[in-house]
Amino acid sequence: MKKVLSIAGSDCSGGAGIQADLKTFSAHGVFGMSVVVSVVAENTSRVIAIQDVTPDMIEKQMDAVFEDIEVDAVKVGMLSTPDCMRAVAAGLRRYAPRNVVIDPVMYAKNGCALMDPNAVGSLIETIVPLAEVLTPNIPEAERIAGMKIGSRADMETAARLIHAMGCRNVLVKGGHAVGDAVDVLFDGTEFRRFEARRIDTRNTHGTGCTFSSAIAANLALGHDVAGAVARAKRYVTTAIEHALPIGKGHGPTHHFYDLYREGLKGMEREVEA
Incomplete structure (x- = not known):
């Protein structure tokens, strides 16, 4: 079984962050592991508080995983401060894992800041060059590239501007644009576009986390x-199309829709037999 590590913040409401990452890994049939960099008290409506894990503890969590288990891919999500970024970057440089997917999370779905606004320079300097795939949405790409989109x-x-900062591939996600959801991938040579119809729903909590984790899982799968x-x-x-109306704000996507539709029915048939 392939093994994928999430390095990100914890979302106690279960729709984003490490919780969404682990669900996504399981849905893809890979074994998920985690390094918690921040504990976030949030729900579908607001972020109440953020408590960062110490850099030393971040590094020790990474040591615990890498010294024992072969890691086939890494997804990096919320890194709220330069100290968090430096700790994660040090671990990634030390262990040099393959297939590093970095989602430069800056805001929660409700607009609350999840990254220190003054930390973008540190992100560009320490984290961006380590990415096999960087997955900014439009507001994040605007901040990193320093331009309006x-x-x-x-x-x-x-x-193009972000690729020049050192990452191997850049996927600028078009979820914040109008019309169909079109994402643009640039590998330094050519562009590819990935298009899907826009789904009319407010329940999109954790979509960026889910998307980047799914990319990491699929890279791990070869x-x-x-x-x-x-x-x-x-x-x-699919997860957005069948999103769950949970909570009073932006509900979560349905990470296990296919399993709920097919897998559990199969298990029930076996029990009945």
Whole structure:
């Protein structure tokens, strides 16, 4: 079984962060592990508080995993401060894992900040160059590239600027644009577009976490970057289409829709037999 590590914040409401990552890994048939960098008291409506784990404890969690278990892919999510970023970067440089997917999380779905606004420079310097795939949404790409994005051509320009910062592939996600959901992947040479119809729902809590985790899982399973993105796009689109109306705000996506539709029925038939 392939093993995938999530390095991210914890979402107690279960829809985003490490909780969403582990659900996504399980849905893809890979074994999920975690390094908690921040504990976030949040729900579908708001972020109440954030408590960061110490850099030393972040590094020790990474040591515990890497010294014992072969890691086939890594997903990095919320890193709220430069200290968190430096600790994670040190561990990634030390162990040099393959297939590092970095989601530069800056805001929760409800707009609450999850990254120190002054930490973007540290993100660019310490984290971006370690990414096999970087997955910013439009607001994040605007902050990293230092430009406004108002069109698909702007998404491509931003992808070029971000790629020049050292990551191998940039996927600028179009979920914040209008019209169909179009994501732009740039590998330094060519652009690929991944398009899906936009689903009319407010229940999109954790979609960025889910998408990047699905990419990491598919890379671990042996797909190339474009193939991993295409498969992850289909998975997250299904999860959004069947999102769950849980909570009073932006509900979570349905990470196990296919399992609930097919797998549990099969298990019930076996029990009945």
